[in-house]
Amino acid sequence: MLNRDTIRYWLEETDPARLTQLWHQADTIRRTHVGSDVHLRALLEISNECRRHCHYCGLNVTNRTVIRYTLSADMILHLVSLIDSLGFGTVVLQSGEHPALDRDTVAKLIERIKSTTNLAITLSLGERNKEDYRTWKASGADRYLLKFETSNTELYKRVHPATGNDWNNRLEILDFLKDAGYEVGSGFMIGLPGQSYSDIANDIMLCRTLSLDMIAAGPYIPHPATLLGSEGNHTFGDPGQVPASVLMTLKTVALLRLCCPDTNIPATSALSVLDASDGRESGLECGANVFMPDITPMPYRKWYEIYPGKIITDTSLPDLKDIRNALEGIGRTLGKGPGISVHFQKQHAQQIAQ
Ligand code: 5AD
Secondary structure, eight states: OOOHHHHHHHHHOOOHHHHHHHHHHHHHHHHHHHOSEEEEOEEEEEEOOOOOOOTTOTTOTTOTTSOOOBOOHHHHHHHHHHHHHHTOSEEEEEEOOOTTSOHHHHHHHHHHHHHHOOOEEEEEOOSOOHHHHHHHHHHTOOEEEOOOBOSOHHHHHHHSGGGOSOHHHHHHHHHHHHHTTOEEEEEEEESOTTOBHHHHHHHHHHHHHHTOSEEEEEEOOOOTTSTTTSTTOSOOSOTTBOOOOHHHHHHHHHHHHHHSTTSBOBOOHHHHHHOTTTHHHHHHHTTOOEEOOBOOOTTHHHHOOSSTTOOOSOOSOOOHHHHHHHHHHTTOEEOOTTOOOHHHHHHHHHHHHO
16 A cells, blocks of 8 residues: 655656656556546536635635626426436536525535436535535435645745634534545645645645545635736745646546546546647546536636636537547546446445445
């Protein structure tokens, strides 16, 4: 099993021949543990309203240049039925932390989606209270995504200034979600100003300790309308600054696969932003087994600008045939059904046997 030092060593590796070995190992472990299926998650960005001040995120509450929106329940249900008819197995409902998306509103939405489609529902609505999470699970939600962003608590505090050091809240919530029966996803950003190689090694180790069902690790992309992204703030001066590069992301994905063999790991959208032509395929060939096409309609997709450079070219919905062909081109198959993580299935098999 990889330890912290070995992980760190690999993160700093630059020799192409050695790296080819890493990609190969990760790809082999991926094939053995989760097979050749790639699971799609249809991402629906239901609101870009957010009460938080995160210094890296373009949707932070102080950014007055954002055109804010919240999709109506009718529009969400219409889009969800399209997603279902296109052949997706999962919808991800994502938004900023928006008080108007209250417990009952979201619960009703979940119930209506569950009664009209066969879709698995992933929620990504930020930090909420426990009663919200409990209610949504009872309404039929299957999964919850909440990234811990960085395992370095000092760095976490620096980039979430107005909320203080609530890193522990996130970890407590992740525990709670697991106990509540959700499939739990988390993850972190790569290349935040002030983030070191040791930090990324710790992030990977933390993912293993948390025993997650899904892990997303994507590059940090500076947004000009944020404090971190504005000029002069690209680094806190740490000489061991980890780059927010494609290569660093691929190394991280590969190491995550080696450390957490049966977990769902997406090729993140942020990776595709850094490398529009090959990012997705490269991620899938270095350990990833999931990706999340954005099906938010225009102009909302453009207004959900967490980071700049989102792929906005195509306003229509993705064609699963095209995706299937692209996957077959790299020797992979399109997953059918909800794509429950093997990790979650195994944990539950153990619980049932106990
Ligand atoms: N670059 C990359 N990822 C970002 N996120 C937010 N801002 C950025 C950025 N500038 C990610 C965070 C957060 C999610 C909403 O998007 O991981 O959890």
